[in-house]
Amino acid sequence: MIENRKQVIAELQKVIVGKEKILEFVFSAILAGGNILLEDTAGVGKTTLAKSFGRVLALQMQRVQFTPELIPSDILGYMSYHTETKSFAYEEGPIMCHMFFADELNRASGKTQAALLEAMEEKQITVDKTTYALPEPFFVLATQNPLGTVGTQPLPYSQLDRFMVSLTMGYPDMESQLAILKARQKEQPINHLTKMLSKETLIEWQNAVKEVEVTDEVLGYMIRLAEATRNHQSIQIGVSPRGIFALNQMAKAYAWLQNRSFVTPEDIYQVFIPVFSHRIVLEENGFVNRKQAISVLKEIIQEVPVP
Numbered sequence: 001m002i003e004n005r006k007q008v009i010a011e012l013q014k015v016i017v018g019k020e021k022i023l024e025f026v027f028s029a030i031l032a033g034g035n036i037l038l039e040d041t042a043g044v045g046k047t048t049l050a051k052s053f054g055r056v057l058a059l060q061m062q063r064v065q066f067t068p069e070l071i072p073s074d075i076l077g078y079m080s081y082h083t084e085t086k087s088f089a090y091e092e093g094p095i096m097c098h099m100f101f102a103d104e105l106n107r108a109s110g111k112t113q114a115a116l117l118e119a120m121e122e123k124q125i126t127v128d129k130t131t132y133a134l135p136e137p138f139f140v141l142a143t144q145n146p147l148g149t150v151g152t153q154p155l156p157y158s159q160l161d162r163f164m165v166s167l168t169m170g171y172p173d174m175e176s177q178l179a180i181l182k183a184r185q186k187e188q189p190i191n192h193l194t195k196m197l198s199k200e201t202l203i204e205w206q207n208a209v210k211e212v213e214v215t216d217e218v219l220g221y222m223i224r225l226a227e228a229t230r231n232h233q234s235i236q237i238g239v240s241p242r243g244i245f246a247l248n249q250m251a252k253a254y255a256w257l258q259n260r261s262f263v264t265p266e267d268i269y270q271v272f273i274p275v276f277s278h279r280i281v282l283e284e285n286g287f288v289n290r291k292q293a294i295s296v297l298k299e300i301i302q303e304v305p306v307p
Contacts, residue, residue, distance in 0.1 A: 005205075005256075005257055005259065006257070007196060008027060008056060008057075008196045008197065009023050009024060009027065011056050011193060011194055011196050012027075012052050012053070012056055012193075014189055014192070014193065015048060015052045015189045015190045015193060016045060016048065016049055016052060017172060017176045017179045017180050017183075018172045018173055018175070018176030018179075019045075019049075019169055019172070019176075022049075022167055022169055023049075024254070024257060025165055025167055025254075025271070025274050026049070026053065026141075026165075026167070027053075027257065028250055028253040028254045028257055028271070029139075029164045029165045029250060029253070030053070030057070030137075030139055030202075031202075031205055031206055031209050031253040031256065031257065032164060032206075032209060032246075032249040032250050032252065032253035033137070033139065033206055033249070034139065034163070034164025034165065034246060034249060034250065035120050035139050035140040035141070035142070035162060035163045035164055036139070036140070036141045036142070036163065036164065036165055036167065037105075037142050037143075037144065037160070037163040037165070037166040037167070037278065038141070038142070038143045038144075038166075038167055038168070038169065039143070039144050039145075039146065039166060039167075039168050039290065040143070040146075040168050040169050040170070041145075041146060042145070044169045044170065044171060044172075045169055045172075046103075046143045046169065047063075047101075047103065047143075048190060049169070050063070050099075050101045050141050050143075051190060052190055052193060053099070053141070054099050054101075055190065055193045055195065056193055056194070056195065056196045056197070057099075057195075057196070057197050057202055058195045058196075058197060058198055058199065059097075059098040059099045059137075059199065059202075060097045060098045060099070060135070061097060061098070061099040061100075061101055062094035062095070062096075062097040062099075062100055062101065063094075063101040063103060064094050064100070064101070064102060064103065065103050065104065066102055066103060066104050066105050066106075066107050066108040066112070066113075067104075067107055067108065068107060068108065068109060070108050070109075070112050071111075071112060072111060072112055072114075072115035073093065073127075074093065074094075074112075075093050075094060075095050075112070075115050075116070076093045076095055076115055076119075076125050076127055077090060077091050077092045077093030077095070077096070077125075077127055078090075078091055078093070078127065078128075079091070079127060079128045088128075090127060090128075090130070090132065095116075095119055095125060095134065096132075096134065096135065097135065097138075098135050098136075098137055098138055098139075098199065099138075099139060099141060100116075100119070100138070100139075100140045100141070101141050101142075102116065102140060102141070102142035102143070103142075103143050104143055104144065104145055105142040105143065105144050105155065106144040106145060106152045106153055106154065106155050107145065107152055107153075110153070110156065113155060113156070113159055114156075114159070116140060116159070117158065117159060117162065119134060119138070119140065120140050120159075120162040120163075121162050123136075123138050136203060137199070137202055137203055137206060140163075142163070157237065157281065160278045160279065161240055161242055161243065161278075161279055162242075163278060164246045164249065164250055164275065165246075165250060165271070165274040165275055166274060166277055166278035166290070167274055168290065205256075208256060209249075209252050209253045209256045210252070211261075212252040212253075212255055212256050212260075212261055212262060212263060213261060213262040213263070214248060214251070214252065214262070214263045215262075215263075217307040218251075218263050218264070218265060218268065218307060219248070220307065221265060221268060221304070221306065221307050222244055222247050222248055222251075222268060223244060224304050224305075225239075225247070225268070225272065225276075225300065225301070225304050226238065226239040226241075226243060226244045226247070226276075228300045228303065228304050229276065229279075229280050229297075229300060232296060232299075232300065233283070234282055234283055234296050235280050235281070235282060235283065235296065236281045236282060236283045237280065237281035238279075238280060239276055239279045239280060240279065243275065243276060243279045246275050247268065247271065247272070247275045247276070250271045250274070250275050251263045251267040251268050251271055254267050254270060254271050255267045265306045265307060269301065272297065272301055273294055273297050273298075273301075276293075276297055277290055277293045277294055277297060278290070278293070280293050280296070280297070282296070
């Protein structure tokens with residue numbers, strides 16, 4: 001086993017330059033057993049980030065490009081009739097993996113998007129009334145194009161709520177862009193990433209995260225933050241109980257990644273916006289708007305007393 005948990009982040013930084021905090025959030029969500037949503041313009045490294053995590057964590061990854069023509073069976077698989085046995089058998093879909101990369105999720109139809117709901121929440125799928133368990137570990141890493149981009153439609157609230165975190169990578173700074181260009185003059189650095197964990201070690205780490213302690217005072221702080229979103233005059237729909245649970249799990253994973261066995265209010269402060277920003281619907285426009293949501297959440301985190 002590697003000696004320092006941050007060695008995983010250091011290995012990823014060989015490819016994802018200047019985005020240490022984003023890498024920590026994604027890794028924390030994975031350790032917490034959650035799903036990750038990345039919203040950004042094209043070309044900022046979302047696909048590279050997904051592939052890098054797959055390599056460093058040594059996970060079986062399947063990537064599906066979501067388009068309007070995609071149907072649920074393209075993801076979940078289907079029942080096929082075998083003439084030899086004169087019976088139907090399940091033909092696995094790409095969902096049968098450890099890391100399912102749903103690229104441009106919000107370009108698909110609502111029916112196809114909904115095919116992921118059971119997998120994201122219960123780690124299982126149902127095909128022709130038969131339920132199949134997904135491999136362990138399992139999580140979804142999805143990207144969505146900014147709303148208003150041609151061919152996109154908003155993800156339903158029920159689906160957004162199943163993502164533990166919503167993140168945006170943003171453009172790299174000048175120094176990072178220079179480092180990226182120099183590193184890619186002759187080769188792709190992603191081809192040289194080293195496997196840092198085994199599947200078994202990742203599961204062991206996920207179990208260790210569950211043992212991180214959270215005091216009643218810190219749990220109460222999380223609940224007050226969620227209640228503040230439900231009572232804010234600018235918010236139409238506040239954070240659900242699932243959102244509080246996600247905040248709790250994410251904070252435990254983030255604390256564990258910092259080599260601590262307990263959660264502090266500072267951990268809550270760090271992960272608050274990634275966990276809550278996609279879970280509130282504003283009164284003004286009736287849908288999730290990331291920039292406006294972050295502005296409102298910053299008000300809330302300043303107003304709610306810290307234990």
